Amino acid sequence: AAKAAGQNCYAYFTASLQETAQNRLQLANALRSAMELEQLHVVFQPIVRLSDGHLHKAEALLRWVHPVRGLVSPAEFIPLAEEIGLISDMGNWVFEEAMRKVSQWMPLHHGQLQISVNMSPLQFHSGRDTASVWLDYLHRLDLSGSNVIIEITEGLLLHADPTISIQLLGFRDMGIQVAIDDFGTGYSSLAYLQKFDIDYLKIDQAFVRALDTDSGNQALVEAIVVMAHKLGLKVIAEGVETAAQRDFLRNIGCDYAQGYLFAKPLQPDDFEAMLRGKADSEI
Numbered sequence: 001a002a003k004a005a006g007q008n009c010y011a012y013f014t015a016s017l018q019e020t021a022q023n024r025l026q027l028a029n030a031l032r033s034a035m036e037l038e039q040l041h042v043v044f045q046p047i048v049r050l051s052d053g054h055l056h057k058a059e060a061l062l063r064w065v066h067p068v069r070g071l072v073s074p075a076e077f078i079p080l081a082e083e084i085g086l087i088s089d090m091g092n093w094v095f096e097e098a099m100r101k102v103s104q105w106m107p108l109h110h111g112q113l114q115i116s117v118n119m120s121p122l123q124f125h126s127g128r129d130t131a132s133v134w135l136d137y138l139h140r141l142d143l144s145g146s147n148v149i150i151e152i153t154e155g156l157l158l159h160a161d162p163t164i165s166i167q168l169l170g171f172r173d174m175g176i177q178v179a180i181d182d183f184g185t186g187y188s189s190l191a192y193l194q195k196f197d198i199d200y201l202k203i204d205q206a207f208v209r210a211l212d213t214d215s216g217n218q219a220l221v222e223a224i225v226v227m228a229h230k231l232g233l234k235v236i237a238e239g240v241e242t243a244a245q246r247d248f249l250r251n252i253g254c255d256y257a258q259g260y261l262f263a264k265p266l267q268p269d270d271f272e273a274m275l276r277g278k279a280d281s282e283i
């Protein structure tokens with residue numbers, strides 16, 4: 001009986017592994033044509049200044065609406081895009097799409113609007129000079145590097161790869177700011193914060209969520225803010241969902257916040273409406 005069960009088990013896993021592999025293959029093929037078929041679009045999540053509620057930053061987030069499966073999570077298709085060599089093209093497309101919107105919104109923000117875009121580590125290993133391609137594009141739209149923040153993860157800075165520093169300098173030379181995304185979830189080494197010119201730490205939403213319940217966590221978040229400020233960095237809290245979290249973060253001097261309490265990632269038209277209406281209102 002045990003043997004039979006074992007065999008069944010084996011058969012079951014084989015079938016499901018095959019199915020998974022086939023699913024992924026199908027999804028990969030669909031992703032390859034998603035850009036041409038206009039299934040990709042960019043949404044914008046407001047990032048508000050905590051001291052006064054001003055809105056002049058937002059994070060661009062990629063969305064894929066698959067014709068059959070509907071909305072596919074970036075957590076699923078971004079790793080896939082990395083695996084099949086699409087991420088650089090996709091990352092450039094997100095940047096261009098976001099900047100086209102910023103240029104349309106120009107009259108609403110007097111040049112102040114800053115959009116932060118996520119960058120995969122692979123975009124730094126593509127052999128392309130992304131910074132100069134982006135600069136050309138910004139100039140064509142009458143924008144500048146000051147309209148852009150790039151979000152990178154701690155892992156990118158860990159391996160002392162000189163080409164990474166050179167590329168980051170390239171971005172900073174054109175006025176693009178740099179944020180560390182998901183700060184606190186990756187590696188415990190903080191040495192890189194001094195070694196590279198970083199502008200923002202984005203505190204991961206796991207820490208923000210735990211603010212409600214865990215006083216040790218509150219101490220940790222406060223310490224991150226103090227440390228960041230001593231190093232000349234600003235702090236953005238991610239995943240802020242409650243007024244209590246917002247108030248705590250504001251009280252400890254956290255600079256910016258992003259989360260469902262303020263707004264979910266918005267379609268461009270809805271973000272534009274928010275820019276028009278609420279840019280200077282209290283939060």
Ligand code: C2E
Nearest residue numbers: 061062074075078094118119120239240241258259260265
């Ligand atoms: P991320 O860069 O850390 O983006 C923040 C994620 O948190 C987004 O998920 C956003 O929708 C979600 N979020 C924001 N506020 C809240 C909140 O209050 N509560 C909760 N529960 N979630 C909140 P999303 O859009 O599903 O993206 C997931 C991840 O996929 C991103 O994490 C980023 O790592 C990646 N991603 C998204 N777009 C791009 C892209 O254009 N390029 C690259 N390389 N990665 C991307």
Ligand code: MG
Nearest residue numbers: 059118151181
């Ligand atoms: Mg991000």
Ligand code: MG
Nearest residue numbers: 181182202238
């Ligand atoms: Mg994040």
Ligand code: MG
Nearest residue numbers: 118153181182
């Ligand atoms: Mg993330």
